[in-house]
Amino acid sequence: MSLPHAILTALLEKPSSGLALTRRFDRSIGYFWSATHQQIYRELGKLEQAGFIRALPSAQPSRGQKKEFEVLPAGRAELTRWASGEQDPKPIRDALLLRLRASAVVGRDGLDAELRRHLTLHRGQLAEYQEIEDRDFGAATAPEDRLRRLVLRAGIGLETFWVEWLEEALAEVTQMEGVTGPGDDAGG
């Protein structure tokens, strides 16, 4: 149950409309918690019902009209409660690793191309993060900035890990080239 809290955080940082939130979830917040506009609108409705947020008085309540939300004290309290509680980390759930394990059984056809593709994607993401760090956190000292920088550095660390691991994986798979494996149809 993190999406409502992601939205509360975003709205505390800056009151916004549903579409503006969607845009922000495509940028900074989406870097560690993605969401589509449908999820966001549905959740905004629930949060309003629960009394955690309200539409800014200026906004007309009609379809197609912009409608901005702000967080109410109850919403801030709920976010504080959630942020200060306990929550176990979720186990890894990664399809590429699963496909690697499957490749060990049914053969490595197309595997190195896919690894190369992922390597390119992760290098791009890493470059994007590093650009943000250089631009926005040159000499951050305020506590909020330090925490936000920590979050960004997690993204950088994760992408760095993937780049290094993919390079290692490619080296291994390339080395196996020509070697008979199950399902490769090279050895019966």
Added chain:
Amino acid sequence: MSLPHAILTALLEKPSSGLALTRRFDRSIGYFWSATHQQIYRELGKLEQAGFIRALPSAQPSRGQKKEFEVLPAGRAELTRWASGEQDPKPIRDALLLRLRASAVVGRDGLDAELRRHLTLHRGQLAEYQEIEDRDFGAATAPEDRLRRLVLRAGIGLETFWVEWLEEALAEVTQMEGVTGPGDDAGG
């Protein structure tokens, strides 16, 4: 749509009953794709319907009776197709990072305790992985073993990243101690 393929992979490695699969998802496979027994039973039903797997003839079809499954050629073909296709990596979705960002807005109460708790959990998981690597992959040379080792090394790399990042985060947060931040109720 990875769970059915995870099950096909597991069944190709060794035909099993639903409960036996559940056990294996708690160990090796679950290290990168977790699933509960309910998910597994439901998916086994679908896979059987689709003609990808079948119950071993020996198994009686009654409730409470063990029922073992094996993969049919169509199932192997489907797994091959899936493993050799393209699939983009999913964006990061991590509640702890979200809570850190929320802490930047509502205050850091209880944050360092939670970071310490996560650090302990990740250190434990890392030790478990390294034990498996030492025990099972002392001098692996077969292609399948190399791929399985690569998967394990991804787990090790990820846990290593988290341990290092959490240490960095703890140092930062400890350094902020006593410094006024939003919602800390130390500065109004």
Added chain:
DNA sequence: TTAGACATGTAATGGGTTACATGATTGT
């Protein structure tokens, strides 16, 4: 014959994804 472990399954709920629908605003 009862308790406990083994084994499979149903039901309810909620989140995530995709496709589609509707209205408002702006520029030409």
Added chain:
DNA sequence: ACAATCATGTAACCCATTACATGTCTAA
């Protein structure tokens, strides 16, 4: 008038999670 874009919203489907239900086997 028209098209494009902005903006909000509905509907359907699937997956994941949790709680619960049912039957079998084994051994005290």
